[in-house]
Amino acid sequence: MATLKGRIQSELGIQCYYPANNETVSIPSTQFVKALASDAFIKSCMNPNFKFVKSSSRDGNESASKAKNLMLCLQVTDERVAEGIFVMEKGKKAKVVHQDELLLMLGEKQHIVQHAYCCPIHVKNSESADHTLVNNVLCITDRCFWHRLFFAVLCDEFSDGNVRDFGEHLQVESFHLSICSKDSCPYRITDSAQNKSESLFCCCTWSVEDEKIAWKIISILKNFDLNSVKGLLGADSCINRGTS
Numbered sequence: 001m002a003t004l005k006g007r008i009q010s011e012l013g014i015q016c017y018y019p020a021n022n023e024t025v026s027i028p029s030t031q032f033v034k035a036l037a038s039d040a041f042i043k044s045c046m047n048p049n050f051k052f053v054k055s056s057s058r059d060g061n062e063s064a065s066k067a068k069n070l071m072l073c074l075q076v077t078d079e080r081v082a083e084g085i086f087v088m089e090k091g092k093k094a095k096v097v098h099q100d101e102l103l104l105m106l107g108e109k110q111h112i113v114q115h116a117y118c119c120p121i122h123v124k125n126s127e128s129a130d131h132t133l134v135n136n137v138l139c140i141t142d143r144c145f146w147h148r149l150f151f152a153v154l155c156d157e158f159s160d161g162n163v164r165d166f167g168e169h170l171q172v173e174s175f176h177l178s179i180c181s182k183d184s185c186p187y188r189i190t191d192s193a194q195n196k197s198e199s200l201f202c203c204c205t206w207s208v209e210d211e212k213i214a215w216k217i218i219s220i221l222k223n224f225d226l227n228s229v230k231g232l233l234g235a236d237s238c239i240n241r242g243t244s
Contacts, residue, residue, distance in 0.1 A: 007088075033094050040098035041084045051077045113208050118180050118188035121200045121221050143179045146200060150177065150221070157220060174207040175214050 019025045084096040154163045169178035180201040206214040
């Protein structure tokens with residue numbers, strides 16, 4: 001960034017500043033530079049960008065009712081915008097490339113922001129719950145049991161079939177859930193008031209765009225009701241649904 005700023009100021013004679021995260025800086029210039037264009041950039045410019053706008057107009061017949069006078073018109077426009085990255089390499093001609101090509105040119109990997117949280121699930125020995133079931137559930141080390149249980153819970157909540165079982169973890173969109181067996185997980189926030197022997201931990205990771213789904217699932221886990229376990233595990237159709 002400092003190198004780019006220096007070149008803009010020295011070669012173009014334009015003062016500029018460092019942009020903040022997700023901020024775009026527009027630099028006015030009277031200089032025109034001939035640049036090549038990559039095939040990927042040209043292809044992206046050819047993709048249509050249709051906009052559909054509904055508008056109303058009257059047919060000019062004053063004797064007709066307002067409902068008949070009002071005619072809906074659908075306007076279709078193709079507002080194509082050429083967006084690319086201007087690359088200036090030493091000893092090479094300037095070139096405009098597609099944004100997906102830049103990381104490959106720089107030899108870098110895409111930086112993806114992910115959230116992680118080791119979610120505690122407190123299992124309470126309810127008097128109304130089946131005692132045999134309670135004893136089985138409190139075997140925190142039974143990863144297979146909990147894996148099947150949470151798969152059933154999520155299938156019941158997300159009935160559109162988005163829940164996928166990969167054996168070691170469950171996945172809904174970018175949200176990953178796995179049983180955490182670590183004694184000390186860096187993503188875990190423990191509550192000293194809770195009995196650790198009655199707690200199970202699930203490691204959850206998700207991308208920024210699935211923030212809403214992630215906290216919905218975490219809320220489901222935190223509000224887990226032991227009394228509903230027996231019914232969910234008895235639903236074989238739910239357990240088998242969506243596995244791939």
